[in-house]
Amino acid sequence: MGVTAMLPGMTFRQLHDEATERWGDIWESDITRMQIMIICKRKERKLLELHGDMIDHGQPVMGIFHRPRTEAHLIEEQGLNPKDASFQFLDIASSDMGSWLQYLVNNEGWRRRTIEIFPTPISLGIPNQRSFEPHSILCFQHPDLDVIERYYMPFPIDALSGKAFVSLPNKKAAELAKQQAEILGVGKATKPQAPVVEKPTESEPASVVPPSPAMAAESIDSITEVESTGPEIVEQINEPVVSIPLPPSEAPQQEEQTEQQVSFEQHLRPSMNDDEDEAEPNENSGLESEIRALISTMVEEGIEPSNMMEDGRFAILNERALAVDLEVWPIFLEMVSI
Known part of the structure; x- marks a missing residue:
């Protein structure tokens, strides 16, 4: 069984160039690889993205989806509604093709044939369009979808850019995938950021304004007022505090209320603890x-x-x-x- 990682904004050419650096011993450059096309139902695309999780394979399998946009009518003219299908290109080792496609062909009746890949007409005015020679590749298609003979693209398959779903074959590959890519259903891997330390800036010396004669006179007057009111404040603070005892009839009543409150809290405490100890059902x-x-x-x-x-x-x-x-x-x- 493999593990699927998603690498955003990749092409097959980039994946090949960075394969040794990304996957090390998992990638064998001398293995014969080929590109094939997969046409599945749109609602089953998620299963196709994670197909490698249920298949034993020896080499990384790379898949990139292409969605027809401006050229969609060229496919619709052949009888297939592009909105009903998803179109995936696979870069796979020849030794892994049997295990990868066996279930689809034998159990679900997928059709095996060839399809012609054509460049989109220049008249459509697609930005960044690149010309290439028409060629045929192997195609596997869901039996419920109408067959098309030609597929149009604005650039070669190697230059197709998008989310690359790479199925890596073993546990070591899973560790690499977690470090380098977004594992499906978990989220994107984020690099830890170093804490930002702000350097203290030297503060400018505060300017000292000498007091004016008017300000000095006001401060002297305020000090004089404080000194004059000081004894009155002290006298108020030093007044003796007289405690007035409660009437004899009120003291027992207060003690009785306190005892009733304590007994009431003791009566409620066990039930409250029992409620807290009960675990909420899942x-x-x-x-x-x-x-x-x-x-x-x-x-x-x-x-x-x-x-x-x-x-x-x-x-x-x-x-x-x-x-x-x-x-x-x-x-x-x-x-x-x-």
Whole structure:
């Protein structure tokens, strides 16, 4: 089984140039590799992105998706709606093609054929368009999609830029993937930033303004006023404090109220602790068990993983999971890969 990493903004040429530096011994430059095209249903693209997680392979498998935009009508004229399909180009070792495509061909009936890759016409005015010679490559297509004979691109396959989904074949590759790329479902790897230390700036010396004669006179008057009011303040502070005892009838009543309050708090304390000790039930655990049970049932019924999401039972549980923020996709991958 492999592990899939996503490298943004890459081309096949860049991946080949940086392969030895990125993956070290995992990459063997003398292995024969080839480029093929995969045409799948749009809603099954996620399964294709993580296809390597369920396949044993010996070399990195690189995949980049291409979405027709300005040239989309050229594909639609051949009978295939581009919005219904996803188009992926794979760079794969010849020795890994059998294991990578065996399940798709034997179990799901994918079609194996060749397709012509043509440059888009210059008249479309696509920016940064590059000309190249038309050529044919091997193509594997989902059986439910209409067959097309020609595919148009504004640049060669090697110059196709986008998110590269790279499936690496072993545990060491998984460690490299975590360091170099974004692991799907986890997030982007961020580099630690050194703390910024601000250098203290020398403050300018404060200017001292000499007091004017008027200010000096005012300060002397204020000091005189404070000295004159000082004895009065001292006299007020030194007045004796007279304590007035409470009537005899009120003291026992206050003690009785205090005892009642203490006994009431002691009566409530055990029940409050009991409530705090009770653990809150996990609402998601029951729903997760239902999802796992349903997937196991569908596997026993012989339903293919690509068709499970279309099942009405799965759709109902998926809506419930969305309502409680429960991630269904990791559970699905775990169950179908067992």
